Amino acid sequence: MASNSITNEDTKEPDKRTAKQEKPRSEAQNEQTKQLIYVGPNLPGGRLSRFTVFMGSIPKHLDDLLEKQPEIEHLIVPVEELSRALARVNAPGTLEHSTFQYLSKGKE
Template sequence: MATDGLSDKEVKNKEAGEKPAIKAKETAKTPETTKTQQQLIYVGPNLPGGRLSRFRVFKEGIPSYLDDIVKSNPDISRLIVPIEVFTAVLARVSTPGTIEHAAAQKLIERQGEA
């Protein structure tokens, strides 16, 4: 029988029908994988001046150049969401009565005032 580079113990376990033990180093997460930030997308209206446009994707979190906008308009942070929930949040932006819809409407109204 070919051992395919397996140790004697692994060969015996394989013959007995046992699943191979997972080595600790294979399952341990490295600091690089645990500290990566998820991709985010902005689903609100375009903001004047081109600083933030609808469907803008952020690969490493919200960039620091947007800190002042996010602090002055808390509704923006409600509209920057993980890519994984993009479709659901986009639907709520279009649905009256949702938090996301209200946040988008406030941003649109502020643009009209400016």
């Protein structure tokens, strides 16, 4: 008996892997939709609160804060890495943990 199975070649349907590759997003689009989240402590003066989400990049109004405390950037991570980042914030001996502790003490 002959096989009745029909393959993608037989139906001329586009392969799903190829279809996804045919719609590449530009770097500018990816930058605009990239979400970052701050996993550090609330900072004095309300300048930056824990779990603040940024779309695309860190806003310019925080430039002076990041200049004074560049370690803050260690606690701004892509949203998709939130779980991993929080685990590191809570793990003594990691850069994220020591940065969180340092910022919690209100050092400038």
